Amino acid sequence: MQTLYTYPSYLEKIIESLIGRDWLVHNFNSVDDFEIYNFANYLHNKKVNGVTYTIYLDLNVYQFIVNAFKKNKPQKEFRDAIGLVAFCQFAEIELDPTYAVYEKINYRSDDELLDEAVSDLELFHRINNINNSSMVEFALGYIDTISPAPSYAMDSTVTKRNLTKYRRLREWDSLYLIVLYVIYASQLPNLSRLDKLKKVVEWMISEFRLSLVGITFASIYFSETPMKRMMKYKVADDPCSKQRSAFNMTWDLYNLNRYFRMWTERKPEQEGMFASGDKVFNAVLRKSIKVQQTSCLDSFKDFLPQDIVCYLEKITLKPSDYFERVYDSQGWSPSYRDELIRKYESLTGIEHSGT
Secondary structure (H helix, E strand, O other), X not given: OOOOOOOOXXXXXXXXXXXXXXXXXXXXXXXXXXXXXXXXXXXXXXXXXXXXXXEEEOHHHHXXXXXXXXXXXXXXXXXHHHHHHHHHHHHOOEEEOHHHHHHHHOOXXXXXXXXXXXXXXXXXXXXXXXXXXXXHHHHOOOOOOOOOOOOOOOOHHHHHHHHOOOOXXXXXXXXXXXXXXXXXXXXXXXXXXXXXXXXXXXXXXXXXXXXXXXXHHHHHHOOXXXXXXXXXXXXXXXXXXXXXXXXXXXXXXXXXXXXXXXXXXXXXXXXXXXXXXXXXXHHHHHHHHHHHHHOOOHHHHHOOOHHHHHHHHHHHHOHHHOOOOOOOOOOOOHHHHHHXXXXXXXXXXOXXXXX
């Protein structure tokens, strides 16, 4: 069955801007990166196959959307973020800001920050319910202000309670520990970058547990061509600033990990993508997706020597054949992980996180 979808010509300009931004990351098999901007595909799959689509927002794209209303002078990023909202309305794609809001709060018990986070979330939903034509005009630069829907039904008290319900989100502490060890390994003297990479992966296997996004991040960072701003931690910073940097790095890994949970645990009729303005995040996610799709590390040969890739693949494919592991042993427990966190916070001069 063929269906013809028509669209206004100005949508092409919005799509051109979104392609230029390269914010969207997907795991669709045999789908060209440019093809994900064909809104007709989403409408067709929804109508014919009952497939629904969700784009999970990271904090920076989420903030661009909110700032389109909050800031007096709209930047190009704000216009393009509103263009993304307009595109999603055309394509009937849901936008999910949940983990962006968690990251904004960042486990701080600051009432003023919590109030702002809830207010911004309500504003986001009001923006997400604007008439499409006014968003298009804003995205294309024809107007400089947008008028959100007058209200959005949201119980602020319940939302605050949900956002502060957990001391830590599931798996956050584990990814924080991996970040701590990457930071620790990066400071070790007399080791080459590739030796540091091997040390990180061997440590994951023997002393903790394997993490695809952790291995991918470390592999790119310890390669001879790491991306800029991958390492946010600075030795000269005070302990509190070091902790903040480590937390920021952890949120990147957490969002990466959440994407894989969404992908592997989803129902067949649900599909998801991620929208991030962080080039490092997108690079790590795309490489991790490639590993997941191919069940091997061949894509790492783009930035690592072949012998290193072969070694990493060998030890991660059958880790118990090469190392004695704590994982799933009698010594494996949350308290064991907490001890390691305290150990590597101390070794890196990071303020204790209170885990």
